[in-house]
Amino acid sequence: MSIKGKACIVGAYEHPLRKAPDKSVAQIHAEVAKGALEDAGLKKDDIDGYFCAGDAPGANVWSMANYMNLKLRHVDSTDMGGCSYLVHVAHAAQAIAAGKCNIALVTLAGRPNSEGSSGTQVRDRGVNLPDAPYEMPYSPVTVNLYAMVAMRHMHEYGTTSEQLAWVKVAASHHAQHNPNAMLRNLVTVEEVVNSPMISDPLHRLDCCVVSDGGGAVIVARPEIAKKLKRPLVKITGAGETTKGQMGGKVDLSYSGAVWTGPRAFEEAGIKPSDIKYASIYDSFTITVVMQIEDLGFCKKGEGGKFVADGNLISGSGKFPFNTDGGGLCNNHPANRGGMTKIIEAVRQLRGEAHPKVQVKNCDLALAHGTGGALGHRHGSATLIMERE
């Protein structure tokens, strides 16, 4: 069974705050749910499916379902780190296609900015982890796991720091038009490569922001979506996978996108060059370069050249990406960027992005996410959406 055309994204909402010390995580989840319902023109009791991930209090479905007092007949708390929400939208489409629910809510919220989170901290990842004794003594942290991927990419393909910097430069061109973005100043390649080195070869400006906030989307059956007076955004293809260390045959030159991309394109019946707008997960600049290659937008190893010289800037470049400013400049709520990737793709398909970054005739968009760390274990998820 394919999910092509079986469900639509009818509501999308991004929390405006980037620092929310006085709001609970549960309240932010509920506020984004309310925002997405208002965007869709639906009521809370219309929801019969609910999806959330590890950022939800308790890392289960029932805590937030209880807070919001939802009445549900389908639930899913799949946690795939930052790409969970792309997986949720695909799973919601599957559930709708199978008759398990009609209107599904997906929420994300968190406050890492207020809580002082940083990508250079060793995170406590829980108990019983089989890999932990063989890794934790070496102080793996988010930034150095991605940095090792970037270092290998430079070695194998000749990618340069200047090429990586162009990803941030392009994001800053978009963020200048987003009044809610954390970093709204334009930056240059020189500013990126001269920013402090955090973990070789990644500089401070190669890293995404740490922000509070959240977002929500609502996925509904097409018959319901057609009654809602909003532009129709159909889900036409999806792919999900994980990639790890392969029993010690570690290969950091590619990500799980090499599997999720082709599956999503095949289901949607399109090819990469058909995509008009792409939201690409941007925890770090290298994340974007590698995923652009792996999704087939350019040849393997040529991602550095592809992103250089403003090619990702909407209006002037050939491959407009992350027109909200992305995780690199706008926000990265709960240290998980997947939800905002979907939301900006929905805005583009509806023609509701900022006029300065809106892609003309944007009828086909892709959102791609990564969870975990490219440098050891990660999840990948691709979603293709089409405006009818």
Added chain:
Amino acid sequence: MATPYQERKLRDPALNPGDQPYFDAAAEGKLMLKKCRDCGEYHHYPRGLCPHCFSDKVEWVQAKGTGEIYTYSVTRRGGPVPYCIAYVTLDEGVKMMTNIVDCDLDTIRIGQKVKVVFRKTEGGASVPMFALAS
């Protein structure tokens, strides 16, 4: 400019059942790998079932303790001192996460030959790290 290697406090490994022999051997200066008696493949990190063929006939074998740097990164912010995390490709063919120690961290490069050394964690466990071989 140089970034001399400095010792830092290392987290203790949180052992699960089955992990003790690896760390017992490390305390004697030996780097151990798991090898599958059915498919003949080495794997790392060590498991009770072969990740390649799912056989449970996996046994500990001592690695030569030499290899080369597959990738690395010197983390300069966040910790009390800079440190170099890396993946090393062992001569047996498997790659392991580790730290590179005992050198100017700015001179580390992909492809350099390395040999195993051992460092103690806060609680006294020995963990394998690597130093430049030349």
